Amino acid sequence: MDAVKSIFQSVFRSRSKPRFQRLSWIRTSWRSVVNDHPIVRRSWNTLFWLPTAIVFTDFFFVVKQVAGPSMQPTLNPNSSQWRDIVLFDRYHVKVEPRYERGDIIAVWSPSDPSKLFIKRIIALAGDVVKTLPPYPDLQVCVPEGHVWVEGDERFNSDDSNVFGPVPLALIDAKLLYIIFPFDRIGPVSSRITVRDDLPKGPAWRNEMAAIERQQWRDSRVTKRSE
Template identity: 45%
Template structure:
């Protein structure tokens, strides 16, 4: 009986492997670059675990405010978590140490920044990120349970608004 259960369990390994590599996968968020969205406490041992959607990530069109995971352009072994603040064609005003006062996000690239500007290595350091480096989109917080399903929208927006966009934004607020 136990051999049969063991063999049955072994048959699920390819299913679990495929699911976590191509559909959804939990990831642990390390560091404080996305605080207070992730790892908001001062306790350094607490690290949020999030659920990342990998389903059709190459065909996904991202929007400003999405939290994504991507391979670092400086070290492909490292996976970073940042918020999308600029899409292709957007004009952004980078913060120091980026060498230009203003830049346009190239085609098939994203401008990403951490929510905690003081402790984030992001597009302000390495420039726009190719969408080909994106691993997945963060869907929700899984752990700790007290923050399960917490809203992860928000963050900063580095996009420079055109006067027409500013007018539309002001009219929408009235």
């Protein structure tokens, strides 16, 4: 820091020098300080890349850690001792939003704008969906510009059965990929299909259970929009 201070002191003492000569001297001195002082170099690199990082996470992709059990067993399963770390896509949500039943999204709570939830889209605009308690009506036609979202762990989730259909404007991002823990790393699809090559065992049983949950969710959408 003493080196930085001496640079600025020298600049003020050298006002009599030609303007371009002073600027050239400042650039040369600053490069010397950055190269010779690791703390200054790291701070400068951080400041240099910070705007790029902000733009990247605001408009393209963002990494989030999943908290809570509401999306079990898809995310944060009981079999894992780690919280899932996942990659979300913000770009397509902002530029060309297209959603399918089964998509997992990050969505701001309609009842508390400070809370960001991770939920699954159950029904799209125009769909008629059978609700679950504590929702007061037995079924709902999802209005235009909204989706119906729920957690995979339906007995431990604040979702549309609590606050109703969610406006599309509250969707923050769409889940793409699990990046940690490493034994579960991979893309996250909106639809699960049976794999014939999967041998019977724990993984096969988990996949069959996931397909049964998917079929149960599908059965609750009694009328589908085109």
